[in-house]
Amino acid sequence: MKNKKLNNKKLQLFAAAAAFSLLATQSALAQKKYDTGASDTEIKIGNVEAYSGPASAYGIIGKTEEAYFKMINDNGGVNGRKINFISYDDGYSPPKTVEQIRKLIESDEVLFVFNALGTPTQSAVQKYQNTKKVPQLFVATGASKWNDPKHFPWTMGFQPSYRAEARIFAKYILKEKPNAKIAVFYQNDDFGKDYVTGLKDIFGEKAKELIVAEESYETTEPSIDSHIVKLKGTGADVLVDSTTPKFAAQTIKKMAELEWKPMHLLTDVSISIGAVMKPAGLEASEGILSAGYLKDASDPQWKGDEGMKKFVAFADKYMPGANLSDANLVYGYAAAETMVQVLKQCGDDLTRANVMKQAASLKDFAPDTLLPGIKVNTGPTDFAPIEQLRMMQFKNGKWDFFGDVISAEVGG
Structure with a gap:
């Protein structure tokens, strides 16, 4: 009888352990959610930039973002995943943009497109990306049209609107x-x-x-x-x-x-x-x-500023010889830092829907290179991350x- 009781107890414990193990496995599986472009080891991010053509002065933005993500990867990535940043030149030409964005989404199979440059160029792919439900995130243009979550729920701008x-x-x-x-x-x-x-x-x-x-x-x-x-x-x-x-x-x-x-x-x-x-x-x-809304890296007033110290250390190591007086560097750094914050908030749910949800859930986030007092805030009906400026x-x-x-x- 005693042995029977013991066996029953063992069976109960074993059953409980098995159930717990199953639950834990299910929970782990439930926690990790991926769409195309994300896995246990990688997050694929797409980008198009004017590395040539009439707006080529902005090309340094893409180079800065690439360097920033390399720094993140060198430090272990985001939640253990490395960022694979794929950036193409569209020459600031809308037909070329369409071609490159299609390539990123259909061939490279990126999770989303980040900080792609230009109002005319990004307007050319806005409907396509929204139909495909691929985030067109932190578009590098201040057109007010990017803040329209009702009609374009997969598009969000970054800088203050023009x-x-x-x-x-x-x-x-x-x-x-x-x-x-x-x-x-x-x-x-x-x-x-x-x-x-x-x-x-x-x-x-x-x-x-x-x-x-x-x-x-x-x-x-x-x-x-x-x-x-x-x-x-x-x-x-x-x-x-x-x-x-x-x-x-x-x-x-x-x-x-x-x-x-x-x-x-x-x-x-x-x-x-x-x-x-x-x-x-x-x-x-x-x-x-x-x-x-951005600090100027060449301005001595920011010399002792903690955020600027981080930026200068990053530039020294990852962009040696870069012209720090070019405002496009501090811009690219702020956009990439904000993107990493969104990915951190995503945790193990790297679906396109959750990427947009987290991008629309930023609260008082202060990237290193933004002016003191200026913060990133978004909400489900507010797709304008930065809405503050100072005259200069x-x-x-x-x-x-x-x-x-x-x-x-x-x-x-």
């Missing part, structure tokens, strides 16, 4: 020059048109009086000199300039030649000292205004911030 930045410019103009004569010079696509819309959001009915000229250019134009001559002829005393780096440098140079000195507000897209101000001439760039002016070869951090939320 429209929001234009609103801040408009508020600044009204305060400093209420009777301004404003010329708007913009790229003829969603990127440029967002600035025009943002200005008019604030000016309202007064826009007809304030804006004396709206002049657009095409990215295929070799030179925009004739546009600048025409704009000077309007008698405008304020220029709102939403051009990409190559054309921004040409604009600054031509304005100096013509000795045209209006209040010059330049898009955050083209504030790189290395890629725009130096080629245009530091003297010619003196006094230009913009709004920013180019003085003595560097950008000086002034005023408080301004919230650039729509309606704000």
Whole structure:
């Protein structure tokens, strides 16, 4: 009888252990969820970049992200998985973008596409990626169209939107020059048109009086000199300039030649000292205004800053010889750091749906290279990660911030 009881107890214990083991196995299996592009050892991330063509100044963003992910891999990866970053050149040409994105998704089988560059180029693949349900994550363009979770639940931008930045410019103009004569010079696509819309959001009915000229250019134009001559002829005393780096440098140079000195507000897209101000001439760039959200690695004010120390240590080791005064480096670093945060939050659920869910669940995340007080916040109905800026002016070869951090939320 005693032996029978013991055997029963053993059987019960064995059954309990077996059940526990089965549950543990099921639980482990339940915890690990993968879509195409993810496994126990790897996360495949796709990217397209303008390594050539009219926007090639941005190519360094992709190189920075590649180097950042290499640093992460050298330190054990994310939750034990290495990042396989596959980046192609699309030459800032929409047909080429379509070809490269299809290759990444259908041949390389990436889990998602991260920080792909350009408004016209990314617009060309937005519907395709949303139909395929492949995240188009942290798009490297500030078009306000990327914040539309209702119609495009698989697309999310990264930097503050152009429209929001234009609103801040408009508020600044009204305060400093209420009777301004404003010329708007913009790229003829969603990127440029967002600035025009943002200005008019604030000016309202007064826009007809304030804006004396709206002049657009095409990215295929070799030179925009004739546009600048025409704009000077309007008698405008304020220029709102939403051009990409190559054309921004040409604009600054031509304005100096013509000795045209209006209040010059330049898009955050083209504030790189290395890629725009130096080629245009530091003297010619003196006094230009913009709004920013990133620290400048070449500015001595950040020397003791903890985040900047991390960035400089990274650049020294993984990008030796890189031009730290190029704002595209600190941008690429911030985007890659935010991407890694999303992957950390994903844990072992590396499905495309969970990647989007975690990207839309960022709370007060502060990448190393963002200005103090500016944080990344997202939600299920808020696909605009950064919505704060500070006004700044180019003085003595560097950008000086002034005023408080301004919230650039729509309606704000």
